[in-house]
Amino acid sequence: MLPPGRPAPGVALIDPVPLYREGLWSLVRRTPGLRWLGSTGDLHSAVRMHARLRPDLLLVDSLLDPAGHLARLLVDRDPALMIIGLVRDAHAHGNYMTTAMDAGVRSVVSRSAQPGEILRVIAETCRSRGFVHPDLRAKERPTLTRREYEVLTLIAEGLENQRVADELVVSVETVRTHVKGILRKLSARDRTHAVSLAYRSGLLLGGPSALE
Structure with missing residues (x-):
């Protein structure tokens, strides 16, 4: 009133x-x-x-x-x-x-x-x-860490885990850990699905400013 x-x-x-x-x-x-x-x-x-x-x-x-x-x-x-x-x-x-x-x-x-x-x-x-x-x-996009965002960006460019590790100067096991985190946060079945979901939600267009 x-x-x-x-x-x-x-x-x-x-x-x-x-x-x-x-x-x-x-x-x-x-x-x-x-x-x-x-x-x-x-x-x-x-x-x-x-x-x-x-x-x-x-x-x-x-x-x-x-x-x-x-x-x-x-x-x-x-x-x-x-x-x-x-x-x-x-x-x-x-x-x-x-x-x-x-x-x-x-x-x-x-x-x-x-x-x-x-x-x-x-x-x-x-x-x-x-x-x-x-x-x-409910539709707000999940928040990735800066490193997860970098890994996702390289995956979207078609790089496999070893190439991603070389680009970021980390171990392949570290990349695998980041990939698991990305899949979990995006509720994705696999790497390809994660990239698709990221583009559809605008996540890959958001840039580092949207990261933790």
């Missing part, structure tokens, strides 16, 4: 799909305790929209802001702004989540979530000022 006299949180949306904007408009408009302020479909007008509407909550399609540049700009201008990332499947991994949160995104939810789930994330964000939907938390 909102304190007496306090206006309901204002909600705005940045999403390129008119049907999605229409759907969220309808959802928010019929939800007590929320105010719909407006939407836009492109980044060029996003900053102007924010300045004009000053929403409490701003939902942003991850496709439009995958690196968090817009989120960082808006939060720098308006620290009270609560941004919710609408995460597409291609971004449903830990690298995007870390980048988004570092940029000031407060919460994330799958863009294809059911209407009730999106409303729940909005409510949780208002209450706790931060929320990661469990479905996305």
